Amino acid sequence: MKILVCIRQGLDGEINPFDACAYEEALKVKNAEVILLSMGPQSAKDFLLRLTRLGAKKAILLSDKVFAGADTLATAYTLSLAVKKINPDLVFCGRQTLVGDTAQTGPMLSVLAQTQLITNVMSIDEIGETVTCTTRDNGIQTVTLPALLTIERINNLRLPSIMSKLGEVEVWSAEDIGADKEKCGLAGSPTRVVKTFQNESGKRKCKFITDNELPQVISEALKKQNEDIVKTQLSSQKLSKVFIVGEGPRPFAETVSDDITILPLTNAEDLAQKITELKPNAVLWGSDSLSKKVSAQVGAMLGLGLCADCTLLETDGEELYMYRPALSGSVIAKIVSCTKPAMATVRTTQNASDVVVAAGYGARDFLDLVKAFADKIGADMATTRKAVDNDILPYNMQVGLTGKTVSPPVYIAVGVSGAVHHIAGMQRAGTVIAINPDKDAPIFDYADYGILGDAREVLK
Numbered sequence: 001m002k003i004l005v006c007i008r009q010g011l012d013g014e015i016n017p018f019d020a021c022a023y024e025e026a027l028k029v030k031n032a033e034v035i036l037l038s039m040g041p042q043s044a045k046d047f048l049l050r051l052t053r054l055g056a057k058k059a060i061l062l063s064d065k066v067f068a069g070a071d072t073l074a075t076a077y078t079l080s081l082a083v084k085k086i087n088p089d090l091v092f093c094g095r096q097t098l099v100g101d102t103a104q105t106g107p108m109l110s111v112l113a114q115t116q117l118i119t120n121v122m123s124i125d126e127i128g129e130t131v132t133c134t135t136r137d138n139g140i141q142t143v144t145l146p147a148l149l150t151i152e153r154i155n156n157l158r159l160p161s162i163m164s165k166l167g168e169v170e171v172w173s174a175e176d177i178g179a180d181k182e183k184c185g186l187a188g189s190p191t192r193v194v195k196t197f198q199n200e201s202g203k204r205k206c207k208f209i210t211d212n213e214l215p216q217v218i219s220e221a222l223k224k225q226n227e228d229i230v231k232t233q234l235s236s237q238k239l240s241k242v243f244i245v246g247e248g249p250r251p252f253a254e255t256v257s258d259d260i261t262i263l264p265l266t267n268a269e270d271l272a273q274k275i276t277e278l279k280p281n282a283v284l285w286g287s288d289s290l291s292k293k294v295s296a297q298v299g300a301m302l303g304l305g306l307c308a309d310c311t312l313l314e315t316d317g318e319e320l321y322m323y324r325p326a327l328s329g330s331v332i333a334k335i336v337s338c339t340k341p342a343m344a345t346v347r348t349t350q351n352a353s354d355v356v357v358a359a360g361y362g363a364r365d366f367l368d369l370v371k372a373f374a375d376k377i378g379a380d381m382a383t384t385r386k387a388v389d390n391d392i393l394p395y396n397m398q399v400g401l402t403g404k405t406v407s408p409p410v411y412i413a414v415g416v417s418g419a420v421h422h423i424a425g426m427q428r429a430g431t432v433i434a435i436n437p438d439k440d441a442p443i444f445d446y447a448d449y450g451i452l453g454d455a456r457e458v459l460k
């Protein structure tokens with residue numbers, strides 16, 4: 001069994017956290033030959049060499065100046081040539097990188113390398129002629145080999161043992177993999193960043209209230225009919241023939257078009273065919289895991305740019321301008337697509353209830369109280385990464401950059417400090433209420449209402 005693990009070096013020089021989980025899962029497979037694959041500058045050679053100490057005998061670095069500036073499609077194209085050359089049984093990728101944060105490269109790579117695909121893997125249950133995995137949102141799935149799996153943050157990468165040996169690192173150029181230079185790097189990237197600016201989105205003016213006012217604030221917020229932030233930013237020019245896949249992206253589509261057609265979210269082959277036949281100007285997708293997977297597959301099938309997780313759209317009647325948070329949410333990038341139709345996933349809601357109660361690490365000693373409060377008001381529960389990392393609540397509840405995105409009409413943050421990584425996952429909520437005894441907690445900068453106090457007292 002040959003397992004190829006795709007690795008990206010983060011801006012901090014360390015392995016991307018999701019890729020670390022993919023590597024650990026590969027190392028756990030008995031009798032597997034594990035090979036690492038990365039695209040990056042020559043300097044990444046040492047980084048890969050260090051990683052071989054954990055068990056991979058070999059690492060391949062794709063390094064060539066024509067690879068620079070690649071978006072997800074150009075990256076997937078380049079990686080796919082190496083995958084074909086190595087011919088593994090399984091390819092493991094992290095769900096997403098923290099730099100790009102799109103979750104597109106894995107699904108695109110599976111199309112271009114012609115493998116089966118399972119995304120958002122929470123556990124690998126069986127490997128033989130087929131591979132069976134439990135996924136985060138779409139149950140248990142089985143596919144035949146060769147297959148590509150995108151792995152969630154489900155484990156911790158082992159440390160090297162004292163006895164461990166270094167493997168070898170090979171550096172492959174564009175020529176070594178027979179790459180068409182027009183399809184690599186910046187030249188082969190259909191999406192272009194036009195501009196970046198500081199991300200101030202999500203910031204709100206917090207009004208402090210007392211415990212007694214909480215029920216009334218919640219019920220008034222619910223009555224406000226989920227006014228969507230995006231609806232207040234209508235473009236004056238309109239784009240014709242915009243397709244939405246599923247109902248989720250409609251509020252975004254309405255900001256840029258009066259000519260909207262809905263397509264059901266079926267499979268990538270059908271949707272690619274419809275888009276080719278009907279030639280829309282733009283196609284908008286939701287940001288649930290299935291939409292993300294299928295949109296990336298369609299992007300790879302049709303060679304189209306795909307901008308991930310847009311929080312705002314604009315048009316001048318010709319181009320679609322897509323705005324998305326980048327670099328852990330610290331900046332906003334304005335992006336256009338050089339290919340038509342322009343395609344984007346937009347931050348749609350993934351919550352079932354109108355109210356989400358997030359219990360952060362600060363609520364760890366009185367979780368029962370928070371749960372009882374959530375039950376009483378019919379709310380879904382969510383949490384932060386710190387609570388997940390400390391085994392307080394499960395990963396599928398984690399909201400944020402490395403968790404899921406929610407945008408319920410009401411979001412109540414209990415014992416949540418408001419780190420930028422958490423805010424990235426909830427900043428489009430309708431009304432945000434924070435309960436925290438620390439008046440300097442950043443969460444109050446992102447809340448409409450705040451209760452300054454011990455949540456144990458407030459919720460009892």
Ligand SMILES: Cc1cc2nc3c(=O)[nH]c(=O)nc-3n(C[C@H](O)[C@H](O)[C@H](O)COP(=O)(O)OP(=O)(O)OC[C@H]3O[C@@H](n4cnc5c(N)ncnc54)[C@H](O)[C@@H]3O)c2cc1C
Nearest residue numbers: 360361362384385386400401402403415417419421422455
């Ligand atoms: C690359 C990367 C990705 C990340 N991705 C995510 C992500 O997806 N999601 C995420 O959430 N985080 C993420 N993080 C972690 C993030 O930076 C924070 O560490 C995390 O969100 C903090 O969790 P917290 O607010 O629960 O805990 P803390 O920061 O410890 O805050 C606890 C809060 O509880 C308050 N508190 C204490 N006692 C009480 C009480 N009795 N009542 C009420 N309040 C109380 C405290 O005042 C404090 O503000 C990521 C970090 C990195 C580096």
